Amino acid sequence: MGSGDMMGQSPYDYVVVGAGTAGCVIASRLSERRDVRVLLLEAGARDATAAMASPWGFLGFDPSSLWLGVSAVQAGTGRVADVLRGKALGGSSSINGLYHLRGHRSGYDEWPGLGVPGWGFDDLLPYFRRSESTRSRDGSTRGADGPVLVAPVPEPHPLATAGVEAAVHAGFTRADDITGGLETGFGWSDMNLPGGVRQSASDAYIRPFLDRPNLDVVTEATVQRLRLIAGRCTGVEYSVGGEHLSVGSAEVVLTAGAIGSAHLLMLSGIGPARHLGEHGIDIVADLPGVGSHLQDHPMAGVVYEASRPVPFLPANPPAEMMGLLYSGPAATRPDLQVYVVAAPLPSAWGQVPASGYSIAFSAMAPHSSGTVRLADADPASAPVVDPGYLRDDRDLEVMRKGLAVARRIGEADAFADWRKQEAVPGSGAIGESVDEFIRRATGPYFHFTGTCRMGTDADAVVDPANLRVHGIAGLRVADASVMPFIPSANTNATVYAIAERAAELLG
Ligand SMILES: Cc1cc2nc3c(=O)[nH]c(=O)nc-3n(C[C@H](O)[C@H](O)[C@H](O)COP(=O)(O)OP(=O)(O)OC[C@H]3O[C@@H](n4cnc5c(N)ncnc54)[C@H](O)[C@@H]3O)c2cc1C
Structure with a gap:
């Protein structure tokens, strides 16, 4: 196995795993600080395809830009459901339906009561505003100079x-x-479509800054598991073109999405002990909430x-x-x-x-929720997804x-x-x-959330104060999976806000 470590020192301050909506925001904001070295790892390809740019592109995506899959048979519908996620620089924001919507404030205002103080609508508002730029709306609640250009x-x-x-x-x-x-x-609705062309999270936050000397972006790099020693995450193992590599980092930030982040934690021994034991995985931290509370909008x-x-x-x-x-x-x-x-x-x-x-x-x-579980201990096997529609x-x-x-x-x-x-x-x-x-x-809407939710109860996975995984040093999760309850809207704008805040919390 090759190694990215240099003389025992971590070459990076942060390794960000997954360049989707959240990962692009976090890697971009962290690398604004010149003294911070950031590595962004993404399983998908670097270049956007013509289909990604087009508003109707979803009719013709190359399967290589998607994690394709189907759910377990849904008790509520009697059928399997498609489970789609983006696999590209920009992640699901590179292939999604382009709606840019906050949920209604009353939904976020329930979050503090779910054990995440400081995450109500007014707390999130500065981060919603920071991420977006819109000209035609009320400037007291909407953003005017963020990277994400939105308009009807x-x-x-x-x-x-x-x-x-x-x-x-x-x-x-x-x-x-x-x-x-x-x-x-x-x-x-506002849309992520300035000038009639999709603007993904990578277009807004990463592509303009690819020449930053302190930001390395490695695509077609699939993270296999976390490096964990004595309760601390010290880096990740990943593969590029069949070659297995390992890289050290002072901190690892998981932004592989609600399915990917839970999957990686469980492969690494962080999750429900009994389930991990069934697959012969050594337990690093028994966190029963990992992979639970999966929500989507039916x-x-x-x-x-x-x-x-x-x-x-x-x-x-x-x-x-x-x-x-x-x-x-x-x-x-x-x-x-x-x-x-x-x-x-x-x-x-x-x-x-x-x-x-x-x-x-x-x-x-939705009152229904479901799970992400391991099919087996092989990182190449797709996880078993049951949204519980x-x-x-x-x-x-x-x-x-x-x-x-x-x-x-x-x-x-x-x-x-x-x-x-x-x-x-x-x-x-x-x-x-x-x-x-x-x-x-009824079928999926692909707004997967909640599998590593913030909170302090026994089922919570990350600390709401700093998004650290409970019981593990040097490891955070900061994507759609940390939401304590799905918002009343398509989820991308909320992920932008969470990630903007996460970048600040990481500072
Ligand atoms: C088909 C579809 C349509 C949608 N339509 C809308 C819409 O119109 N409006 C809206 O608001 N929301 C929509 N959404 C949802 C929205 O896009 C997501 O909620 C949001 O993008 C999630 O952001 P994320 O950062 O949590 O995950 P993602 O954006 O999914 O990013 C995760 C990234 O991690 C990478 N990754 C995963 N595992 C690994 C690994 N092991 N190693 C390396 N990289 C890895 C993935 O390839 C991906 O790039 C849609 C989603 C889909 C799939």
Whole structure:
């Protein structure tokens, strides 16, 4: 095995594992300090592909830019679900749906009560603002000079416009800034699409600084496990092109995403002791919460056959408007998302029309959760992912409300010029089949969080004060996996804020 250590000294102050949304922010901010030496390791390739730049690129990603996989069979849906994550410089921000949304403040304001004092909305606000740059919003709550350039799409798709009009006609509030975390209702989301081209976390935070002498970025480098000696993390073992290497570091920051970070901890002996023991892994720290509390937003859609051709606008993403609602009077915070997609979403319920559009809905405060577990002790084996979609019947109830809202909007006059018929689930009353439809049609939204959550209880994995892994020196986790509860929005903007804060905590 080769070694990156020099004369017993760690060559790096920080090794950051995984150049996704969080890893790009953290490596970039740390290397702003000239006295700090940073190594950023990423399993994916360095160069962005043409598909990554395009808002519709997700239709044609090279499989090499993805960690492809399927979940365990989901008790709540009866099927496996796709488990996708980005594998590239920029990670999932290089392949995601481009929505830039904060969750509603009420969601973050529940975090301190979950054992993470100092992580409410007002605490996160400076970091949301630091990460972003937007010109058209309220400067008192939104950022003006951050690296991530966000704005609504300049010319919305006519179906998205119909969606906002239909929602307002159906009685829902018109939101001025649905991205900001302070409003509910329907409006235009900000997108990571300056000039009609995707801006990933690597575009914003790493590519402009690749010539920094104190920042090394090594791509196609897959970390196998952590180096751990006497309760301290001293570096990582990784492979590049079949060669096994080892590098020392004063600190290691795990930013391999909610699935990758939990996987690496368990491969290294940090996790639920009994589970690790089953795979013959020596226990370094018995942290039962590693890999638990995996959350995603369950998502389904109503699909309409269009009465006329749906324009393909290559500079617009498939979805650009957004609604955030309370599912009912009992909801303590906005827990339902509804949005229009200018394309027929595939559905496990039945055939979708060639020309159509969809109204998607998703439970934003899911009660269901699941796990990431080892298939075996081989780092090359994909972990077993069970997001637990619809495991808890309360999520089914929110999805029923979502279906009703989506249909109410879809039936509104604003869609009269577009709607031929509801194709999925079908315009006839589906009566008692509603639950069956929801279970069959529900799939992933790819907002994986929570597997190394902050807290101080027995199930918590990292300390909320400094993101250190409990019981291990020199090791932090600072990505989507540390969230104590999934926010009420697509997760990328929240990961940017967490990572901005992490970079400060590491200082
Ligand atoms: C298909 C899809 C669509 C999405 N759409 C949206 C959207 O529209 N809006 C939104 O807000 N959010 C969206 N998300 C979610 C959002 O992109 C993620 O929440 C966010 O990017 C997670 O950031 P992260 O840093 O935690 O992980 P990631 O960005 O996933 O980064 C993890 C990185 O670690 C690397 N890695 C993992 N294991 C190893 C290893 N062993 N060695 C080396 N490197 C490793 C990975 O290759 C990856 O680059 C979407 C996600 C997906 C997958």
